[in-house]
Amino acid sequence: MLRCPVPSLLVVLTAILTVCPSGSAASVEPPVRTPVTAGDLLRMRTIREVVIDPEARFAIVSIESFDSKGDSDAGPEERRRPGDHEIRRHLHRVDLQDRNPSLIPLTFGDRRDGSPRISPDGSRLAFIRQAVSGGEDDEKPQVWVLPLNGGGEARPITRFEHGVSGAEWSPDGRHLLVETRWNLSDLIEAEGPPVWxxxxxxxxxxxxxxxxxxxxxxxxxxxxxxxxxxxxxxxxVNRLGYLGERAVEETWRPRQLMLVDREGEEEPIRLGKGVVDRRSGVFTVDGRSVVLVTTGGEQHPDLTLDSRLEIIDLETPDVARPLFDEDGWRVSDPQSGPDGSLIAFVAQRTDEPAYRGRQIGLVPASGGEPIWATSGEWTSVSSYRWGHEPATVLFTARRHGGVPFFTASPATLQPVESNRLREGLPAQVHGFDVGRDTTIWIESSAGAPSTLRVLDETGERLVFDPNPWIATREIARPTEDWITRPDGSQVQSWLLPPNGLLPGETAPLILAIHGGPMSMWGPAEPTMWLEWQLAAAWGYGVVYANPRGSSGYGERFQRGNHQNWGAGPAGDCLAALDAATERAWVDPDRLVVTGGSYGGYLTAWIIAHDHRFKAAVAQRGVYDLATFFGEGNAYQLVEWAFGGYPHDPRFAAMLDRESPVRHAARIETPLLVLHGEDDRRTGVSQSGMLFRALKVQGRPVEYVLYPGAGHDLSRSGDPVTRMDRLVRILEFFTRFAPPDETRLPSASPEPGGEVGLEKGI
Known part of the structure; x- marks a missing residue:
C-alpha cells in the first residue's frame, strides 16, 4: 500500500528517515542533495489520467512507470540497454475522504491500462487495456471491467478486430458506448458504397x-x-492521409460507435448509418440518446477538416439528427449538461487551422443556435468539464507558459482565470475531473513534474507525489523575462542557471527551441523537466522562449510566423539569448543551440544565419519543405503555414527560401543530427538531406539514427534510448563548449528502474 506524501517538509523528512531509519527526525542532518542523472529517467513516475467518483468519495489514477524486463537483480549495465525496460501503466484508487490517503493498486503486470471510467453508482471501473509483452503481444486494446466493491477480477467485455479507443458508461450503468474502427469493406458491405x-x-x-x-x-x-x-x-494507396506515425496506413478504417452491455454477452449495436466516421460519443443524462461527432458523407474524410455534432435517439439508432453542422468548423468532445438541456462541445474554425483557437459552444439538446461560452481569439481550450454551477464550464488553456484553469458561462463576457503559480512560477494542469463540489487535477510545476492535487470545501491540498526522490536532488529554478521586439510584440522567455554556480563563475548556455511550431514551453513543461535539470546538473544553463507562432498568447501572436518560419521566430529566440547573455554568469563564448521537430528546423536555420554558437544539435526536424510535403504525415502544415504547395509556382520560391537545407552552404557550426528511423511525422530523409549537404562540403557533422523510434522518441520512446538521447546531446556540447571539469558527471548512481510504486513511495 502506498502512503501519500503531503507537505514538502514531510517529503524531505521521509527521505531522511528512509536513509537513516534508526535516527530521529530531530537529530538527523539535512539530506545531501545530489545532481539529477540520466538514470533518474528510469525512476520517473507520471500520473497520466484521473477520474473522480460522482460523489467525490474516491478517484482513479493511471500512473506510468518504466519497469525492467527479466531479472530484477541484474546490474546497472544490464539494465541500461535499449529494450531492457518497458513502459507500463497501472490503475490505482485514491480515497479522497482520507486526509492522508493511500494509493491502492488495482491493476498489475505487463500492461498499459488507461482511459478509466467509473460507473455512475461507483461499483465498477471500465478501462482500456493493452498488453506490452508476453503471449498477448498481438492483442489490440480492449475494454475491461473491474468490480470496485467486494473484490473480483477484471475481465474483457470487447473483442473488436482493431481494438478500441474510447468507452463511456450509460447513466444507468448497464451499457458502455465504445469507439472502435471498422474495415472499410465491411462498412460498405453493410451500408452500400459511399457517394464519394x-x-x-x-x-x-x-x-x-x-x-x-x-x-x-x-x-x-x-x-x-x-x-x-x-x-x-x-x-x-489511394487516400491523402496514408501515413501514420510510424507506418503506412493505406486503408482508411472509419471509427464507429458500438453499444455494448457491461457483461459483454450481447451482440454490440452499431449506431448511425452511412459510410462516415463517428467518434467521441457520450450519453445524454437521461440515457435515451447519444451525442457524437461525425466526419464525412459527401466527400472522403481525408479531404475535409469539417465535422458536425449529431444526436441519435437510441429508440431509432439508425437516425442521426444534426445539433451543430456549419461549414468551416470542426467539433470535438461533446458533453451533456447536468440537467440535460444543454450540450457542450469544443469547436475550431477550419479556415486557418494552424492559428485558430479552440472554443466552447453550448447548444440546446432539442436543437437551436449555439451559444459561445469562450472565444478562440485569446484562449484555446485544452480540456473542459461542466462546472459546479449551472451552465458553467471549467476548462484549461495554455497561457503565458502555464496551463491554468478558467471558468466560463454564457453570462460572462470573459472567462475568469484561476492563477496557477507554484513558487512564483506558472504551473500546468494536464488533466482534471469534477464531482460534488470537488475538483481533482494532475499538475506539473518547476519543482515537481507530476503531482495530484484536489480542491474541495476544505481548500486545496496535495494528494500524491509519485516522485518523492526528487526531494533528494539539486533542482534549478528558472527566472522569467519579457523582451520587446522591434515590431512591438512581446516575447516571453525563461533562464535556468546551472546548479551550484558560485559568485564570479561563468558557465556555458544552451538555447533550447520548442517544436510545433504552435507549441508552448514554460517552467513546468513536463516533457522537458528532466532534460533541463540534467543540463543544469552537467553545468549548463538553459534559455528558452516562446517565439512568434507559439500558442498561449492569442491568435494574432500565433499567426505571427505565417509565411515566416525562419527569420521572425529566429529573431525572437536570439533576442531571448541576447538578454540572457547580459547575466554575469553566462559565458558568451560558450553558447550552443538545440531543438526538436520545428525546433530542429529553427536550429538549422539559426546556425546558417548566426555563427556565434560553438555547437548545435538538430533533432527530428524539417529542413526541406518541398520534400516534407511528400514524406511527412504532418504535410498539411505546408499549406496551413505558407498558403500553398511546392508544385504551385506562386509558393515554390518562398518554400525554397524558408527551407534551412537551401542555406546549408552557410552552416559552419559543428552539428549533431538526430532522428528516429521510423519517424513518419517529419520524415527521416529530412535529416539525411541536411547531413549530406554538410558532409559533401566537409563541414563538421554527425548523424545518429535511432532504430525503431518514431517522432515521439523523447516523450514516449524506449526508456534507455531516451537516456541515450539525453546524454548524447550533452556529450556533443562538451566537445566544443565544455563546462568546468568539476561540474561534469563522474559516477552516476544506479538507475531507479526497479524502484516501483510498490517499493517505498
Whole structure:
C-alpha cells in the first residue's frame, strides 16, 4: 500500500528517515542533495489520467512507470540497454475522504491500462487495456471491467478486430458506448458504397464474381491484383492521409460507435448509418440518446477538416439528427449538461487551422443556435468539464507558459482565470475531473513534474507525489523575462542557471527551441523537466522562449510566423539569448543551440544565419519543405503555414527560401543530427538531406539514427534510448563548449528502474 506524501517538509523528512531509519527526525542532518542523472529517467513516475467518483468519495489514477524486463537483480549495465525496460501503466484508487490517503493498486503486470471510467453508482471501473509483452503481444486494446466493491477480477467485455479507443458508461450503468474502427469493406458491405470517389482512376469499387488469375481475363487479373492488395502485398494507396506515425496506413478504417452491455454477452449495436466516421460519443443524462461527432458523407474524410455534432435517439439508432453542422468548423468532445438541456462541445474554425483557437459552444439538446461560452481569439481550450454551477464550464488553456484553469458561462463576457503559480512560477494542469463540489487535477510545476492535487470545501491540498526522490536532488529554478521586439510584440522567455554556480563563475548556455511550431514551453513543461535539470546538473544553463507562432498568447501572436518560419521566430529566440547573455554568469563564448521537430528546423536555420554558437544539435526536424510535403504525415502544415504547395509556382520560391537545407552552404557550426528511423511525422530523409549537404562540403557533422523510434522518441520512446538521447546531446556540447571539469558527471548512481510504486513511495 502506498502512503501519500503531503507537505514538502514531510517529503524531505521521509527521505531522511528512509536513509537513516534508526535516527530521529530531530537529530538527523539535512539530506545531501545530489545532481539529477540520466538514470533518474528510469525512476520517473507520471500520473497520466484521473477520474473522480460522482460523489467525490474516491478517484482513479493511471500512473506510468518504466519497469525492467527479466531479472530484477541484474546490474546497472544490464539494465541500461535499449529494450531492457518497458513502459507500463497501472490503475490505482485514491480515497479522497482520507486526509492522508493511500494509493491502492488495482491493476498489475505487463500492461498499459488507461482511459478509466467509473460507473455512475461507483461499483465498477471500465478501462482500456493493452498488453506490452508476453503471449498477448498481438492483442489490440480492449475494454475491461473491474468490480470496485467486494473484490473480483477484471475481465474483457470487447473483442473488436482493431481494438478500441474510447468507452463511456450509460447513466444507468448497464451499457458502455465504445469507439472502435471498422474495415472499410465491411462498412460498405453493410451500408452500400459511399457517394464519394473511391480514388481508383478508371476503376469502380466492386466485388469480383470471378476467380483471381494473373493470366486470365482482365476481370480475373483485376481480381488477382485486388487480392494481393487485400493482403497488403503490395500496399495500394489511394487516400491523402496514408501515413501514420510510424507506418503506412493505406486503408482508411472509419471509427464507429458500438453499444455494448457491461457483461459483454450481447451482440454490440452499431449506431448511425452511412459510410462516415463517428467518434467521441457520450450519453445524454437521461440515457435515451447519444451525442457524437461525425466526419464525412459527401466527400472522403481525408479531404475535409469539417465535422458536425449529431444526436441519435437510441429508440431509432439508425437516425442521426444534426445539433451543430456549419461549414468551416470542426467539433470535438461533446458533453451533456447536468440537467440535460444543454450540450457542450469544443469547436475550431477550419479556415486557418494552424492559428485558430479552440472554443466552447453550448447548444440546446432539442436543437437551436449555439451559444459561445469562450472565444478562440485569446484562449484555446485544452480540456473542459461542466462546472459546479449551472451552465458553467471549467476548462484549461495554455497561457503565458502555464496551463491554468478558467471558468466560463454564457453570462460572462470573459472567462475568469484561476492563477496557477507554484513558487512564483506558472504551473500546468494536464488533466482534471469534477464531482460534488470537488475538483481533482494532475499538475506539473518547476519543482515537481507530476503531482495530484484536489480542491474541495476544505481548500486545496496535495494528494500524491509519485516522485518523492526528487526531494533528494539539486533542482534549478528558472527566472522569467519579457523582451520587446522591434515590431512591438512581446516575447516571453525563461533562464535556468546551472546548479551550484558560485559568485564570479561563468558557465556555458544552451538555447533550447520548442517544436510545433504552435507549441508552448514554460517552467513546468513536463516533457522537458528532466532534460533541463540534467543540463543544469552537467553545468549548463538553459534559455528558452516562446517565439512568434507559439500558442498561449492569442491568435494574432500565433499567426505571427505565417509565411515566416525562419527569420521572425529566429529573431525572437536570439533576442531571448541576447538578454540572457547580459547575466554575469553566462559565458558568451560558450553558447550552443538545440531543438526538436520545428525546433530542429529553427536550429538549422539559426546556425546558417548566426555563427556565434560553438555547437548545435538538430533533432527530428524539417529542413526541406518541398520534400516534407511528400514524406511527412504532418504535410498539411505546408499549406496551413505558407498558403500553398511546392508544385504551385506562386509558393515554390518562398518554400525554397524558408527551407534551412537551401542555406546549408552557410552552416559552419559543428552539428549533431538526430532522428528516429521510423519517424513518419517529419520524415527521416529530412535529416539525411541536411547531413549530406554538410558532409559533401566537409563541414563538421554527425548523424545518429535511432532504430525503431518514431517522432515521439523523447516523450514516449524506449526508456534507455531516451537516456541515450539525453546524454548524447550533452556529450556533443562538451566537445566544443565544455563546462568546468568539476561540474561534469563522474559516477552516476544506479538507475531507479526497479524502484516501483510498490517499493517505498
Amino acid at each position: 470517389d473511391a480514388g481508383r482512376p478508371g476503376r469502380l469499387a466492386s466485388e469480383h464474381a470471378v476467380e483471381p488469375d494473373p493470366d486470365g481475363t482482365v476481370e480475373e487479373v483485376r481480381a488477382w491484383l485486388d487480392a494481393n492488395t487485400d493482403d497488403r502485398t503490395p500496399k495500394l
